[in-house]
Amino acid sequence: MKRTCMGKTVILLLGLCLTAAQAQADDNPLPQLVTKDGHHALIVDGAPFLILGAQCHNSSAWPAMLPKVWPAIEYLHANTLEIPVYWEQFEPEPGKFDTSVVDTIVQQAREHNVRLVLLWFGTWKNGSSHYIPSWMKSQPDKYPRIIGKEGRRVDTPSPHAPATLAADIHAFSALMRHLKSADTQHTVIMVQVENEPGSWNTVRDYSPEAQKLFTSPVPSELLKAMGTNAPASGGNWSEIFGTNADEYFHAWSVAHFIGQVAAAGKQEYPLPMYVNASLRDPLKPGSANTYESGGATDNVLWIWKVAAPAIDLLAPDIYQGDSARYRKVLELYSQPDNALFVPETGGTTGQARMCFAALGHGAIGWSPFGLDYTKYANQPLGASRLTEESLGQVALNYKMLEPIMREVARLNFEGKLQAVAEEKGELTQTLDFGSWQAVVSYGVSRNGSPKGNSEPIGRALIAKIGENEFLVTGAFCRVDFKAVSGGQRDFLRVEEGGYEKGAWHPLYIWNGDETDWGLDFSSAPQVVRVSLGTY
Numbered sequence: 001m002k003r004t005c006m007g008k009t010v011i012l013l014l015g016l017c018l019t020a021a022q023a024q025a026d027d028n029p030l031p032q033l034v035t036k037d038g039h040h041a042l043i044v045d046g047a048p049f050l051i052l053g054a055q056c057h058n059s060s061a062w063p064a065m066l067p068k069v070w071p072a073i074e075y076l077h078a079n080t081l082e083i084p085v086y087w088e089q090f091e092p093e094p095g096k097f098d099t100s101v102v103d104t105i106v107q108q109a110r111e112h113n114v115r116l117v118l119l120w121f122g123t124w125k126n127g128s129s130h131y132i133p134s135w136m137k138s139q140p141d142k143y144p145r146i147i148g149k150e151g152r153r154v155d156t157p158s159p160h161a162p163a164t165l166a167a168d169i170h171a172f173s174a175l176m177r178h179l180k181s182a183d184t185q186h187t188v189i190m191v192q193v194e195n196e197p198g199s200w201n202t203v204r205d206y207s208p209e210a211q212k213l214f215t216s217p218v219p220s221e222l223l224k225a226m227g228t229n230a231p232a233s234g235g236n237w238s239e240i241f242g243t244n245a246d247e248y249f250h251a252w253s254v255a256h257f258i259g260q261v262a263a264a265g266k267q268e269y270p271l272p273m274y275v276n277a278s279l280r281d282p283l284k285p286g287s288a289n290t291y292e293s294g295g296a297t298d299n300v301l302w303i304w305k306v307a308a309p310a311i312d313l314l315a316p317d318i319y320q321g322d323s324a325r326y327r328k329v330l331e332l333y334s335q336p337d338n339a340l341f342v343p344e345t346g347g348t349t350g351q352a353r354m355c356f357a358a359l360g361h362g363a364i365g366w367s368p369f370g371l372d373y374t375k376y377a378n379q380p381l382g383a384s385r386l387t388e389e390s391l392g393q394v395a396l397n398y399k400m401l402e403p404i405m406r407e408v409a410r411l412n413f414e415g416k417l418q419a420v421a422e423e424k425g426e427l428t429q430t431l432d433f434g435s436w437q438a439v440v441s442y443g444v445s446r447n448g449s450p451k452g453n454s455e456p457i458g459r460a461l462i463a464k465i466g467e468n469e470f471l472v473t474g475a476f477c478r479v480d481f482k483a484v485s486g487g488q489r490d491f492l493r494v495e496e497g498g499y500e501k502g503a504w505h506p507l508y509i510w511n512g513d514e515t516d517w518g519l520d521f522s523s524a525p526q527v528v529r530v531s532l533g534t535y
């Protein structure tokens, strides 16, 4: 009798606990990446979230350096900091984890009201393994580097080393387990697994273990992913992939390793996870020995998808200076099965506008690299000195987007948003919204014709929020509308304002000079809601 009562009490308590846990989960859901009709959203606190990001320099994630990081993040109005977790710091002795630095970062991020994307500098960092703990570095036979074609070791970790894989899984799982308990409020919204994995100076591993796998049958999952093009199974890598075999084999090997690390981490705590890629030239790629082989370059995204299903997205680090290449990369990495996220890019005045080009491809976030006030100058990729002036155009982006961040993320997810960046020589861009066309022009004054800005720095974002209603923001451009019906456009009402908790708060109405020639945006962060009619 007693036992039954106790049993009932336990069941009741358990029921209450589960209900409480469920309520908490509903109030405070895990960040996740969702896809619908080929559009993607990063859901944070239960709604689409746009990462207005900045990545700090490689050595800025030490507590001593953080005071030089936060002022830049604040000045930029960034809502997310991308910051490394160094394996060598996190596991100074085998199996002994030091969570103090990650805890400090999370704590300070909360104080600054900023979210975090943590970068796991694990087995791979820019193709090498310079962040593995010293107890691993001192055992190079146990945690080996690759053997190149000429039989010499190359400074890049072997993806075929079981001890390295086990150690990475162990450490990364410990990190995710710790985050699960230490970050119940989800300050950390996404995790990058490794950093620019792959290999420089060799297309693949030629060690005896690698040779054995290379001459074995290609995994059936990969053949299956080739669909109707799939050759009969049983062939080895050379037989199936010919001249691409070395690179494809390496991509599979690296991705398979990292997929296992990510899957183990997700078992502890399933935050969205991604892998960033050092790119090949998207227009004239050249052969695999001219770029970082094995990473998630555009030609092997499909291999990564099969080999590492625990990775939610593959993300391009875009340092391509010219816009044709930049735009091509955006196109290649924004796919129905791959959400576009730019985790690294240049933050210069000229490149700031490409944030809008990325949003035009449905990006869930955009984040220039090396934006902190530590003394390191990341030349030639970044500015020689980081000052408020050199950060100014990225800050302008984020000031424009901050008051509409949730709406931009939601409207992009719903496929209702278009955004553009100025291209030299292209004076106007026309965007199709069904019964309306939005016309963006650059370098205009009053009723003069567009001449383009002296440097292409213009950008605009337009979203359809009602039958004849649009949300518009931009910089160094004019936005106007044309009715497809042929009627003449009438601005019924143009309100400047912003959103708070999903509700639009108008500040004032634009009219007269502010609307007579179109909607002009210069260097001020302004968002308007426009109601249109015809006469």
Ligand code: DGJ
Residues within 6 Å of the ligand: 058, 126, 195, 196, 317, 344, 369, 378, 381
């Ligand atoms: C790409 C890497 O992912 C970053 O960690 C950093 O090394 C940058 N290159 C710039 O140097």
